[in-house]
Amino acid sequence: MPTDVEKWKSEAYGEEVRERLFEFAEAGFDSIPDDERDAWFERFKWWGLYHQRNGQEGYFMMRIGTPNGVLEPGQLRVVGEIADEYARGPGRNPIFGDAYADFTTRQSIQLHWIELSDVPAIFEKLDENGLSTQQACGDSWRNIVGNPVAGKDGQEVIDAWPVIRELNETFKGNEDHENLPRKWKVSVTGSADGSGQGDINDLAFEPAYKAVDGDGAAGGEDVVGFNVRVGGGLARNEPRFARDIDVWVPPERVPDVAGGLSGLFRDYGDREDRYNARVKFLVDEWGAEEVRETLQEEYVDFELESAGRDVREEYTYNAGEGERNDLIGVHDQKDGTNFVGLNVLVGRMGAADVLDLADLAEEYGSGEVRLSQRQNVIVTDVPDDALEDFLEEPLLEHYSPDPSPFMRGSVACTGTEFCSLSIVETKNRQVRFARWLKENAELPADVDEFHVHLSGCTASCAQPQIADVSLRGMKTRKDGDPVEALDVGLGGGLGEDPGFARWVTQRVPVDEVPGAIANLLETFADRREEGESFRAFVARHDDEELDAFVDPEETDYEDPMMHNTKRTWYPYAEDDGLEDAPPTPADD
Amino acid sequence: MTTRLRVLDDGAWISIDDGREVRVSELWRLDAPDFCGCDLADLVVENFQEVGVDGSRVEVRVYGQCIACGETGITDWLPVGRIRGGEFVEFDRSCVRRTRRD
Ligand code: HEM
Ligand code: SF4
Ligand SMILES: [Zn+2]
Numbered sequence: 173m174p175t176d177v178e179k180w181k182s183e184a185y186g187e188e189v190r191e192r193l194f195e196f197a198e199a200g201f202d203s204i205p206d207d208e209r210d211a212w213f214e215r216f217k218w219w220g221l222y223h224q225r226n227g228q229e230g231y232f233m234m235r236i237g238t239p240n241g242v243l244e245p246g247q248l249r250v251v252g253e254i255a256d257e258y259a260r261g262p263g264r265n266p267i268f269g270d271a272y273a274d275f276t277t278r279q280s281i282q283l284h285w286i287e288l289s290d291v292p293a294i295f296e297k298l299d300e301n302g303l304s305t306q307q308a309c310g311d312s313w314r315n316i317v318g319n320p321v322a323g324k325d326g327q328e329v330i331d332a333w334p335v336i337r338e339l340n341e342t343f344k345g346n347e348d349h350e351n352l353p354r355k356w357k358v359s360v361t362g363s364a365d366g367s368g369q370g371d372i373n374d375l376a377f378e379p380a381y382k383a384v385d386g387d388g389a390a391g392g393e394d395v396v397g398f399n400v401r402v403g404g405g406l407a408r409n410e411p412r413f414a415r416d417i418d419v420w421v422p423p424e425r426v427p428d429v430a431g432g433l434s435g436l437f438r439d440y441g442d443r444e445d446r447y448n449a450r451v452k453f454l455v456d457e458w459g460a461e462e463v464r465e466t467l468q469e470e471y472v473d474f475e476l477e478s479a480g481r482d483v484r485e486e487y488t489y490n491a492g493e494g495e496r497n498d499l500i501g502v503h504d505q506k507d508g509t510n511f512v513g514l515n516v517l518v519g520r521m522g523a524a525d526v527l528d529l530a531d532l533a534e535e536y537g538s539g540e541v542r543l544s545q546r547q548n549v550i551v552t553d554v555p556d557d558a559l560e561d562f563l564e565e566p567l568l569e570h571y572s573p574d575p576s577p578f579m580r581g582s583v584a585c586t587g588t589e590f591c592s593l594s595i596v597e598t599k600n601r602q603v604r605f606a607r608w609l610k611e612n613a614e615l616p617a618d619v620d621e622f623h624v625h626l627s628g629c630t631a632s633c634a635q636p637q638i639a640d641v642s643l644r645g646m647k648t649r650k651d652g653d654p655v656e657a658l659d660v661g662l663g664g665g666l667g668e669d670p671g672f673a674r675w676v677t678q679r680v681p682v683d684e685v686p687g688a689i690a691n692l693l694e695t696f697a698d699r700r701e702e703g704e705s706f707r708a709f710v711a712r713h714d715d716e717e718l719d720a721f722v723d724p725e726e727t728d729y730e731d732p733m734m735h736n737t738k739r740t741w742y743p744y745a746e747d748d749g750l751e752d753a754p755p756t757p758a759d760d
Numbered sequence: 761m762t763t764r765l766r767v768l769d770d771g772a773w774i775s776i777d778d779g780r781e782v783r784v785s786e787l788w789r790l791d792a793p794d795f796c797g798c799d800l801a802d803l804v805v806e807n808f809q810e811v812g813v814d815g816s817r818v819e820v821r822v823y824g825q826c827i828a829c830g831e832t833g834i835t836d837w838l839p840v841g842r843i844r845g846g847e848f849v850e851f852d853r854s855c856v857r858r859t860r861r862d
Binding site for chain 1: 764766768769771773777778779784786787802804806807809
């Protein structure tokens with residue numbers, strides 16, 4: 173039997189939802205009929221609006237999809253202004269204040285506390301400035317990701333930006349592809365560093381060379397295009413890397429192949445069980461070969477090429493070793509200017525800082541900024557002679573191009589602050605962890621990157637399985653009382669041979685986690701082989717040895733959020749009980 | 761009138777008549793010998809799988825983990841509350857929950 177969600181989607185989904193959304197916004201939140209709330213909240217996701225968790229009734233998270241993380245000149249300012257004006261709610265975050273933007277692991281932007289009545293004004297402002305929330309959530313083509321500095325990166329094999337733009341134009345608001353069985357996450361990468369993280373997406377295009385002649389037959393000159401992988405994803409304790417389906421495509425045919433695979437997913441994906449719906453499960457069932465055959469026979473009208481020669485051996489992004497594990501710092505652009513990656517701790521930036529950064533990007537660069545999959549921001553097009561002054565700007569003390577490895581390596585998801593699925597508090601906790609580790613833990617002198625990713629549940633929005641240290645929300649009892657806890661995984665990473673973290677230690681009370689990481693690092697420093705990376709060190713130990721290295725311990729780190737933060741209406745409120753929850757916002 | 765029961769947002773909560781009633785991240789005490797070896801499982805509720813009704817009793821199957829022994833899996837049907845006069849009344853969360861035995 174199709175699920176209720178499928179039924180709702182078949183009745184109304186996609187473009188048409190916008191009109192109804194505006195009607196509800198006009199008439200007020202209460203105008204949504206009582207017995208249609210579930211249905212409308214599900215449909216609103218297609219327009220980037222996700223109802224915040226219980227206790228925050230009537231407030232929405234709004235996601236703005238920025239393809240490849242590209243914010244054209246002026247757009248960051250618009251985001252800052254919208255955050256400043258509309259992303260204010262009844263709760264104030266003790267670290268980030270009361271208006272902020274989140275840069276996400278899929279190169280998008282999330283705002284919180286959005287009221288329905290403000291949505292038309294926000295959409296109008298976004299539209300005027302070339303921004304959109306369309307398909308940012310829901311069962312469809314999500315924000316397309318890639319190497320954020322596509323088109324500029326000195327290390328680029330092929331410029332993926334025109335390809336991404338074309339895909340975005342083709343598949344946003346495309347009736348044939350607007351209602352898929354589940355989310356559809358696409359990555360297109362043109363650089364040799366692996367920074368598009370294709371391996372953990374539903375569909376990945378990765379740079380590859382293929383010898384083809386003028387008629388497309390094999391044996392001609394080497395041409396740059398893309399190899400295709402399908403069925404990656406991290407969620408629900410079922411992580412998968414995308415599988416190689418032995419297809420190479422030239423850039424001009426990417427939309428045909430992408431549309432073919434999205435069509436295949438639309439028609440063959442499981443619409444009866446949402447837990448089994450992601451394409452990774454279809455690839456499990458069919459195998460890569462059958463995916464290829466079906467694509468060839470039913471969805472494209474030209475002969476597919478077999479896979480070309482990839483550049484995976486050069487991948488370093490999130491790889492746990494080698495150069496350029498992230499895009500922080502000053503790097504060369506093709507055109508002789510520079511891009512400067514700035515660390516945004518856990519991806520969150522106050523609205524005032526967003527506006528300041530927009531000013532700096534205009535003053536020193538072209539006004540453009542780009543977002544990475546490590547929740548950081550990159551200012552592009554900075555000429556050599558402006559570099560020195562830019563790096564001395566006070567804002568860069570906080571958003572540093574040269575941060576402590578513990579700040580630089582931190583990624584965290586939304587967690588109990590706003591998210592329904594969460595088990596524990598996340599962003600503020602990761603900030604506290606990073607600050608404590610910076611003061612109290614040590615890395616060997618030759619190690620300058622160390623990634624700690626914290627996800628509040630198994631959905632894995634913070635991509636914990638591809639970090640040096642993976643933290644995932646759990647509970648435990650401490651002295652008999654229930655407390656928030658974290659499972660600890662080690663040694664995950666992408667690169668030529670990606671590997672998921674191994675979950676070696678379960679249910680560590682949150683206040684013992686920083687001590688556990690410090691102890692682990694001490695053992696690493698003592699026992700590593702000369703020049704050995706943390707990932708390699710983990711790889712040559714078994715789970716039991718690693719569990720012993722983790723060694724949880726109370727320290728002077730104090731965690732103010734040990735209790736069930738989900739039982740609050742807002743974890744940081746003075747009167748935080750669910751019975752103190754603010755009323756649904758009135759229409760104004 | 762029939763009661764509308766749904767698992768929504770990827771198993772994050774149980775909707776009863778379009779209202780959010782039962783949520784993940786709670787700890788439940790279970791008398792569920794099929795789930796793990798503990799006398800009473802101490803279950804972290806991570807994902808709702810299914811919701812149903814048995815008479816007036818609302819029941820769910822959940823994915824979770826017993827934090828006493830580490831066992832993970834999907835439980836049998838567990839009662840979470842009752843529909844009384846058209847309204848949902850949640851059972852006391854600190855009480856032991858028993859799987860249906862028929
Ligand atoms: C209101 C907060 C959020 C909710 C309710 C939410 C919900 C979910 C759910 C249900 C999944 C599992 C998807 C599946 O199995 O198909 C998921 C996965 C994921 N989400 Fe979120 N999410 C939230 C915030 C975020 C944020 C801040 C990001 C950053 C862009 C994000 C990016 C991701 C990523 C990268 C995954 C990884 C797993 C995969 O690809 O399978 N989400 N999210
Ligand atoms: S990982 Fe879980 S807790 Fe964190 S944002 Fe995603 S769904 Fe929410
Ligand atoms: Zn047990």
